[in-house]
Each structure stands twice: as C-alpha cells, then as structure tokens.
Amino acid sequence: MSKPGIPxxxxxxLFINNEFVDATSGKTFEVIxxxxxxxLAHVSEGDKADVNKAVxxxxxxxxxxxxxxxxxxxxxxxxMQKFADxxxxxxxxxxxxxxxxxxxxxxxxxxDIFASVATFxxxxxxxxxxxxxTINDDPKYVTYTQxxxxxxxxxxxxWNYPFLMLAWKWGPALATGCTIILKPxxxxxxxxxxxxxxxxxxxxxxxxxxxxxxxxxxxxxxxxEHPDIRKVAFTGSTEIxxxxxxxxxxxxxxxxxxxxxxxxxxxxxxxxxxxKAAQIAHNAIFDNHGQSxxxxxxxxxxxxxxxxxxxxxxxxxxxxxxxxxxxxTTQQGPQIDQDMLDKVIGLINSGKQEGAVVETGGERLGTxxxxxxxxxxxxxxxxxxxxKEEIFGPVQSILKFKTMDExxxxxxxxxxxxxxxxxxxxxxxxxLFAKSVEAGSVWINCYDAITPARPFGGFKxxxxxxxxxxxxxxxxxxxxxxxxxxxx
Ligand code: ADP
Numbered sequence: 001m002s003k004p005g006i007p008x009x010x011x012x013x014l015f016i017n018n019e020f021v022d023a024t025s026g027k028t029f030e031v032i033x034x035x036x037x038x039x040l041a042h043v044s045e046g047d048k049a050d051v052n053k054a055v056x057x058x059x060x061x062x063x064x065x066x067x068x069x070x071x072x073x074x075x076x077x078x079x080m081q082k083f084a085d086x087x088x089x090x091x092x093x094x095x096x097x098x099x100x101x102x103x104x105x106x107x108x109x110x111x112d113i114f115a116s117v118a119t120f121x122x123x124x125x126x127x128x129x130x131x132x133x134t135i136n137d138d139p140k141y142v143t144y145t146q147x148x149x150x151x152x153x154x155x156x157x158x159w160n161y162p163f164l165m166l167a168w169k170w171g172p173a174l175a176t177g178c179t180i181i182l183k184p185x186x187x188x189x190x191x192x193x194x195x196x197x198x199x200x201x202x203x204x205x206x207x208x209x210x211x212x213x214x215x216x217x218x219x220x221x222x223x224x225e226h227p228d229i230r231k232v233a234f235t236g237s238t239e240i241x242x243x244x245x246x247x248x249x250x251x252x253x254x255x256x257x258x259x260x261x262x263x264x265x266x267x268x269x270x271x272x273x274x275x276k277a278a279q280i281a282h283n284a285i286f287d288n289h290g291q292s293x294x295x296x297x298x299x300x301x302x303x304x305x306x307x308x309x310x311x312x313x314x315x316x317x318x319x320x321x322x323x324x325x326x327x328x329t330t331q332q333g334p335q336i337d338q339d340m341l342d343k344v345i346g347l348i349n350s351g352k353q354e355g356a357v358v359e360t361g362g363e364r365l366g367t368x369x370x371x372x373x374x375x376x377x378x379x380x381x382x383x384x385x386x387x388k389e390e391i392f393g394p395v396q397s398i399l400k401f402k403t404m405d406e407x408x409x410x411x412x413x414x415x416x417x418x419x420x421x422x423x424x425x426x427x428x429x430x431x432l433f434a435k436s437v438e439a440g441s442v443w444i445n446c447y448d449a450i451t452p453a454r455p456f457g458g459f460k461x462x463x464x465x466x467x468x469x470x471x472x473x474x475x476x477x478x479x480x481x482x483x484x485x486x487x488x
Contacts, residue, residue: 004092004095004096004099004106004326005096005326006033006040006096006100006326007093007096007097007100009040009041009097009190010194010197011190011193011194011196011197012028012041012042012043012044012190012193013043013044013193014044014046014050014054014210014211014212014213015193015196015197015199015209015210015211015212016050016053016054016057016210016212017053017054017057017206017207017210018199018200018204018205018206018207019206020193020196020197021044022044023044023045023046023047023049023050023214024047024049024050024053025045025047025049027044027045027047028042028043028044028045029042029043029045029186029213029214029215030042031043031101031187031188031189031190032187032337033100033101033103034102034103034187034333034334034335034336034337034369034370035100035103035324035325035333035334035369036368036369037338037368037369037370040100040101040190041190043189043190043193043213044213045213045214045215045218045219046183046212046213046214046218046219047214047215047218047219047222048218048219048221048222050212050214050219051181051212051219051222051223051226052222052226054181054210054212055152055181055226055228055229057206057207057210058152058179058180058181058207058208058210059151059152059179059207059228060207061179061205061206061207061208062149062151062152062178062179062207066205067205068177068179068204068205068207068208069177071177072128073127073128073130074127074128076127076174076175076177077124077125077127077128077175078124079174079202079203079204080120080121080123080124080127080171080174080175081120081121081124082202082203083120083198083199083202083204084117084120084121084124086198086201086202087113087116087117087120087195087198088117090194090198091110091113091114091117092110093194094109094113094163094191094194094195095109095110095112095113096109096326097190097191097194098112098113098162098163098188098190098191099325099326099333100190100325100326101162101187101188101189101190101191102159102160102162102187102188102333102336103289103325103333103334103335103336103369103370104288104289104325104333105325105326105330105331105332105333106325106326106328107328108287108288109325112161112163112164113163115164115167115452116163116164116166116167117167118451118452119164119167119168119171119452119468120167120170120171122171122452122453123171123172123174123175123452123472123473124171124175126172126175126470126473127175130147130175130176130473130477131147132144132145132146132147132479132480133145135481140485140486140487141483141484141485141486142483142484142486143481143482143483143484144481144482145479145480145481145482146479146480146482147176147477147478147479147480148477148478148479148480149176149177149178149476149477149478150176150178150230150231150255150476150477150478151178151179151230151231152178152179152180152181152228152229152230153173153178153179153180153181153229153230153231153232153233153476154180154181154182154183154223154224154226154229154231154232154233154254155169155170155173155180155181155182155183155232155233155234156182156183156216156220156223156224156232156233156234156235156236156244157169157182157183157184157185157192157234157235157236158185158235158236159185159186159187159188159336160288160291160292160293160336160392161288161292162184162185162188162189162190162191162192163191163192163195165235166182166184166191166192166195168235168467168468168472169182169233169235169467170182170209171452171472172467172472172473172475172476173233173476174208174209175473175476176473176476176477178231178476179207179208179209180208180209180210181210181211181212181223181229182209182210182211182212183211183212183213183214183219183220183223184211184213185236186213186214186215186216187336187337188336189211189213192211192213193211193213195211196209196211216240220240220244221243221247224243224244224247224248224251224254225247225250225251226251227251227252228252229252229254230252230254230255231254231255231256231257231475231476232244232248232254232255232256232257233256233257233467233475234256234257234258234259235258235259235260235293236260237260237261238260238261238416238461238462241258241260241461241463241464244256244258245258245464255475256464256465257457257463257464257465257466257467257475258458258463258464258465259293259456259457259458259462259463259465259467260293260418260458260461260462260463261293261390261416261418261461261462262293262294262295262297262390262416262417262418262419262458262462263297263298263387263388263389263390263414263416264294264295264296264297264298264416264418264419264420264421264439265296265298265300265407265410265411265420265421265437266280266281266284266296266298266299266300266420266421266422266423266447267300267401267407267411267420267421267422267423267433268281268299268300268301268302268305268309268422268423268424269302269422269423269424269425269426269429270302270303270304270305271424271425271426272305272423272424272425274305274308274309274312275312276423277309277423278309278312278313278316279312279316280421280423280445280446280447281296281299281309281313281396281423281447282313282316282317282396283447283448284296284299284421284447284448285297285299285394285395285396286317286320286332286374286394286396287448289332289333289334289335289372289393289394290344290391290392290393290394290395291335291336291340291392291393292448293390293418293462294418294419294441294448294450294456295392296419296421296447297390297391297395297396297397298387298397298399298411299313299396299397299398299399300399300400300401300407300410300411301398301399301400301401302400302401302402302407303400303401303402306398306400309398310359310376310378310398313359313376313396313398314359314360314376317359317360317361317374317375317376317394317396318360318361318374320332320374320394322365322371322372322373322374323371332374332394333371334369334370334371335370335371335372335393336370337370338370340370340392340393341364341370341372343391343392343393344372344391344392344393344394344395345363345364345372347385347386347389347391347393347395348361348362348363348372348375348386348393348395350384350385350386351377351380351384351385351386351395351397354381354384354385354386355379355381355384356377356378356379356380356381356384356386356397357377357378357379358375358376358377359376359377359378360373360374360375360376361373361374361375361376361394361395362375372393372394372395373394374394375393375394375395375396376395376396376398377395377396377397377398378398379398379400380397380398380399381399382399382410382413384397387399388414390416404429404432404433407433408432408433408436408437411433411437412436412437412438414460415460415461416458416460416461416462417438417439417440417458417459417460417461417462418439418440418441418457418458418459418462418463419439419440419441419442419443420433420437420439420441420442420443421442421443421444421446421447422434422442422443422444422445423444423445424444424445430444430445438459438460439458439459439462440455440456440457440458440459440462440463440466441454441456450468451468452468452469453468453469454468454469455467455468455469455470455471455472456468456469457471
C-alpha cells in the first residue's frame with residue numbers, strides 16, 4: 001500500500017437486507033475527523049423506521065427453514081472464515097478508515113483489525129462445538145438440553161474501538177446462529193459500513209447482518225425498545241447502560257448484556273522493578289489515548305517507591321509524541337470529539353483545583369482537532385474527582401498506599417469493577433489481591449492481557465454478562481430442556 005492517509009470513503013448508507021439504502025427520513029449526519037475537526041463524510045441517519053425495516057429483515061433471515069437457519073454449523077463457520085479472510089485482505093484500507101474516523105494512530109488501528117480477525121476466527125471455530133447435556137435424573141426419562149440461538153439481536157457499540165467492538169459482537173452472535181442489527185456509534189460508523197459490504201461479498205444471506213448508523217436516543221433507543229429483538233448487547237457508558245436495561249425491562253424483557261465503564265486500579269508493590277512497572281502502568285492508562293473502559297486509571301504505588309515511580313511515569317508521559325494519526329512517529333492522536341475534549345479538560349482542571357500535582361501535561365494541545373497533552377497527576381487522594389470518575393482521556397492519577405489490606409479496600413471502594421492489575425514479585429501478594437479485588441479481569445505483572453479466548457466483563461456497575469471466550473457465547477443462547485418418557 002502507498003503511504004497511509006485518509007482513504008476514499010465508499011459506503012455511507014444504511015445496510016439492510018444486504019443492500020445499502022438511504023434512511024427513510026432521507027436525513028444524513030456529519031462524521032468528523034477528530035484530528036482536524038473537519039467533515040469526513042455524510043452518513044445516512046437511521047432512526048426507528050429504519051430499525052423496524054432492519055428487524056423485519058433480520059426476523060425473516062431467522063425464520064424457520066430460512067437459508068441461514070438451514071445451514072450446518074460447518075457451513076456457518078466457513079462463511080465466518082470467508083468474512084475474516086476478506087477483512088484480512090482489506091486490512092490496510094480498514095485500518096486507514098478507522099484511523100481517520102476515530103483518530104487512533106494508523107499502527108494502533110492495524111492492531112485493532114488484527115485482533116478483530118483473530119476474534120472472528122476464534123468464534124468461527126465455535127460454530128460446531130456448541131453442545132447440550134444429557135440428564136439422568138429419572139430412569140423413566142431420557143432428558144437432554146439443547147442450546148439454541150436467541151434470535152434477532154440488537155448490538156449497540158461505542159466509538160473507542162469501533163471495529164474491534166463490532167468483532168466482539170458479531171463473532172458470538174454469528175457462531176450461535178443469531179441475526180443482527182448493529183448500531184455503530186454516531187462518531188465512528190465508517191468501518192462497520194465497510195464491514196457490511198464484506199458480509200455481502202462473503203455470501204451471508206440477506207438480513208443476517210444489518211447496520212444502522214444513527215444517534216443513541218433515536219436509533220439506539222429503537223433497538224433497545226423493539227418488541228421483536230430478543231437480546232441487546234451494549235458497550236458504552238454506565239449511564240446509557242441503565243437506560244438500555246430499563247427499556248428492555250419495560251418492553252419485552254429482552255436479554256441484556258452490558259459492558260460499561262470502569263475506574264480500574266493497578267497496584268504496584270515496592271518489591272518490583274520500578275522502571276518496568278512504570279512502563280506497564282503507562283501503557284495501561286495511555287493506550288488508545290486513555291479511551292478504554294478497562295484503562296488502569298488509578299495507579300496505586302507503595303510508599304517506598306512512590307517518588308521514584310512518579311519520576312519514571314512523568315518521563316514516559318512527557319515523551320509521548322502527540323499529533324497526526326497517520327504520521328508513523330505519532331503515538332497519540334486526538335480525543336474523539338469536542339464533548340470528550342471538554343470532559344477531559346474539565347476533569348484535569350478539577351484535579352488541579354482539588355490539590356493534585358500536575359507532573360506533566362495538564363492542558364489542551366493546539367487549537368485544531370481535539371488533542372490533549374499526556375498528563376500525570378501525583379499526590380492524588382481517593383476523594384478527588386480524578387480518582388473517582390472515569391476520565392476516558394490520557395490522564396494518569398498516581399495514588400500512594402502503604403499496606404495490602406489498605407490497598408484492597410481502596411481498590412474496591414468504587415461502584416465500578418471491570419479490571420484490576422497488580423505488579424509484584426511476591427506470588428502470595430499477587431494471589432491474595434486477585435482473590436480479593438472486585439473486578440471481571442485481573443492482570444498480574446501485565447495489563448490489558450485480553451485475547452478472544454478470555455472472558456471479559458464487569459462486576460458491579462461495570463456491566464452485566466461477559467464477552468469473549470466460551471462465556472461470550474452463552475449471552476446469545478437459550479437453553480431448551482427436552483424430556484422424553486420411555487416405555488409408556
Ligand atoms: P460514550 O460515553 O462512550 O460515548 P455512550 O454510552 O454515550 O458512550 O454511547 C455508546 C453507544 O450507545 C453509542 O452507539 C450511542 O449512540 C449509544 N446510545 C447513546 N444513547 C443511547 C440511548 N438512549 N439508547 C440506546 N443507545 C444509546
């Protein structure tokens with residue numbers, strides 16, 4: 001490929017029943033390039049009328065004896081592999097699209113596409129391994145369970161990892177044989193629309209996958225309230241998670257899985273190699289510009305190494321090269337939009353006002369695009385907003401602790417519970433922490449150790465259900481118990 005840059009945008013319409021179509025209302029919305037603040041594309045704006053059309057297509061695709069329902073698991077798996085092949089073939093284009101749309105560096109976008117292909121292939125392998133059990137509880141019966149696809153599912157995804165979140169949603173939904181209405185985030189619809197074109201090219205029957213770009217309160221709400229959608233899978237803020245669950249409860253009790261926010265602790269004991277620990281902690285918060293639900297956003301450092309650690313953290317953050325996502329030397333691009341820029345700067349200002357010490361950064365970078373200087377705060381106290389609220393930006397909050405008991409209590413004193421990490425040479429400390437911390441993923445001497453095979457999701461307000469791994473399949477399956485009386 002020639003030097004990467006903003007690619008030609010080929011697909012901007014809704015994708016329903018294997019066709020690209022205008023929104024019923026005829027409306028479009030602007031998609032902004034976060035690196036410049038200028039318009040990248042005009043995309044069709046779906047709303048309730050379009051969701052209804054997509055649900056009709058997905059319901060037909062899921063009907064008894066439809067081509068999709070009549071396929072063997074092996075055939076379904078082959079289709080998924082074919083789709084993964086096409087994504088791989090177009091990986092450079094997709095990475096460029098993602099980078100332009102989201103602002104993440106081209107190299108990071110390439111990493112996301114690679115991880116997405118791994119996810120599709122992992123779940124393709126599951127198609128023919130979904131099994132029930134036999135139950136021998138009564139000699140007069142033969143009883144068995146059968147796992148069946150839930151049916152038409154709605155999937156609402158965020159802007160921070162647009163294509164990877166699509167992969168986490170489509171993988172298990174397709175492997176189990178469901179049909180799909182996906183709503184990408186309004187900030188980042190482009191990679192999902194291109195993926196839709198590959199779905200058609202791969203040969204999926206019409207209606208199996210439908211993509212409806214649009215806004216949350218209109219298109220998103222139409223999905224979570226729809227009476228014929230049997231399950232909604234959502235990744236986004238805890239605030240919207242509440243709304244989705246309420247909509248499901250008020251309508252048809254559709255199944256709900258939610259992957260929400262976090263304020264994840266990474267605890268560093270003074271027996272570690274401080275330089276290595278600082279690097280792990282740095283990546284844990286600054287990856288993807290801090291726009292990650294499982295970001296290690298509370299760095300707890302034991303008192304014996306606190307000052308030395310802060311110096312390493314400051315050096316690493318001040319060396320990050322911020323700028324054009326397509327420049328190969330750039331390590332951090334812009335935040336996603338003006339709202340997020342304002343939120344991050346607002347929280348940075350609150351940290352200053354509440355008495356935390358800015359070691360580096362602490363302000364916006366430039367006036368064009370939505371760039372923030374990588375920021376490190378030391379002397380952070382538990383009651384400060386930067387220690388309690390999800391910032392979703394390149395801001396490291398470093399807190400001091402003395403003992404294991406103290407740090408476990410402080411790590412758990414949040415309503416979130418998505419992830420946690422510990423860095424120590426002491427196996428006993430590591431295991432005690434892993435047992436005690438309230439989090440869906442615990443990483444020991446590493447962070448963000450996520451693969452398609454490892455379940456991911458939150459305790460407490462960080463979510464409901466799990467994605468990835470075998471656990472992720474369960475969210476898309478109903479269990480049917482069949483009892484046969486013998487010898488009547
Ligand atoms: P973030 O704060 O990361 O932008 P949101 O939770 O606002 O996260 O958005 C994540 C996804 O949820 C997006 O696709 C957005 O359009 C969608 N969304 C926002 N509001 C609603 C809503 N009321 N109902 C359904 N989906 C919504």
